[in-house]
Amino acid sequence: MEYNHKQLAILDAAEQLFASQGFHGTSVRDIAHAADVNIAMISYYFGSKEKLIEAIFLKRIVGWKSVLETVLTDESLTFETRFDKLVETYVGRIFNNPCFNLMMMRAQIQADLGVNDLIHQNKLEVYGIISAFIKSGQEKGVFNEGIDILMMVNTLVGTTNHIMSTRHHFARISGLEHLTDDQLQQHLITHISNHLKNLLKAILIHEA
Amino acid sequence: MEYNHKQLAILDAAEQLFASQGFHGTSVRDIAHAADVNIAMISYYFGSKEKLIEAIFLKRIVGWKSVLETVLTDESLTFETRFDKLVETYVGRIFNNPCFNLMMMRAQIQADLGVNDLIHQNKLEVYGIISAFIKSGQEKGVFNEGIDILMMVNTLVGTTNHIMSTRHHFARISGLEHLTDDQLQQHLITHISNHLKNLLKAILIHEA
DNA sequence: AAAAAATTTAAACGATCGTTTGATTAAATT
DNA sequence: AATTTAATCAAACGATCGTTTAAATTTTTT
Secondary structure, rough: OOOHHHHHHHHHHHHHHHHHHHHOOHHHHHHHHOOOOOOOHHHHHHOOHHHHHHHHHHHOOOOOHHHHHHHOOOOOOOOHHHHHHHHHHHHHHHHHHHHHHHHHHHHHHOOOOHHHHHHHHHHHHHHHHHHHHHHHHHOOOOOOOOOOOHHHHHHHOOOOOOOOHHHHHHHHHHOOOOOHHHHHHHHHHHHHHHHHHHHHHHHHOOOO | OOOOOOHHHHHHHHHHHHHHHOOOOOHHHHHHHOHHHHHHHHHHOOOOOHHHHHHHHHOOOOHHHHHHHHOOOOOOOHHHHHHHHHHHHHHHHHHOOHHHHHHHHHHHOOOOOOHHHHHHHHHHHHHHHHHHHHHHHHHHOOOOOOOHHHHHHHHHHHHHHHHOOHHHHHHHHOOOOOOOOHHHHHHHHHHHHHHHHHHHHHHOOOOO
């Protein structure tokens, strides 16, 4: 899909509004106003509000799989280093696309929004790639046996998404209210990555 | 607050619908139909749709703090046992009130729904209680020093909430589609609790 | 330059939204 | 038993929803 300037303005505005107010809480008039286009242009380009959110997901859910695969199959790096990069890459990705990931969290709660099959398909592929990586590390004797890989992945995803979606609560609790949004983002990427690397490697690598 | 039979029917129906379709995705007509009451009764009893969701939060966010405090200050139990009970209690609570917790996840994403101050206040209190417990265990030499308690709590909350909100994805990925909802719930409570206990105790108790 | 196609617009469409009205019935109080 | 209060209902309120229309404008093609 190649979108022109106006279509991209609509997609960006919609993503931000859907993230902060939800699909039903956002009107096409809100989107049109934020994107500075006429209301009718949304139907004209995307057909409907439903198809607009599907277009956002389709635009966003590409690429991620290959990035992950590149990181995890780089045999010039040790398994531990690759695992570290997995965590850093995932956490960075979530915090660098907060709006889209809030949209995805909402969509997963909803379970009827049509895009859910797309999300499930993507989750399956990502889980397959990580799972293959861990198992190959186990065969080499680097990672411990008896790891519940699915639970581990859900801890990575769940912890990161939770802190991202409640980052302002988090900032208030840990006295980081004075930071700008960018500073807070960098701080969280670093600290969440370190926390998850320590936590997960404690069961992956250290003695069981 | 003491609610009569009809008011409770409205509160229950609204909680379920808000959880699955969101606040804006649920109409007062939907709620009235599900609760088997006339539409006007919602305004009559609660004033407005906004005040209805606030009533749900107020009704739900009580009691949790004292349950937690009882578990964590029971000095007849070891610190490790109390920590185990903390995890079990939290995970059980999330999975036994899925609708309300989905509502809360949505509300935290939203950040403008008025109930957010209530949620933040509650989070602060819960964090304070857990934090005090961990620190007292550190003083006794049971728990390791240098623990990021806030990150740990966010892993507990984030992992549990994430799996709960995507439990049907989870069931499909791990081949548990044949289970009934109750069976799946029991399976998840057990497995998530064990996973989190192992994971968190690996950094809390084992050599650093 | 003429014709065709694509874009943009204000206005309007019917549907549904949350809420209120005013009449009617049931319950509680005097 | 009379009166007041509370509960219930169908109907209607104005507002906003997503979408469409038809005309005007711009761009592209011939």
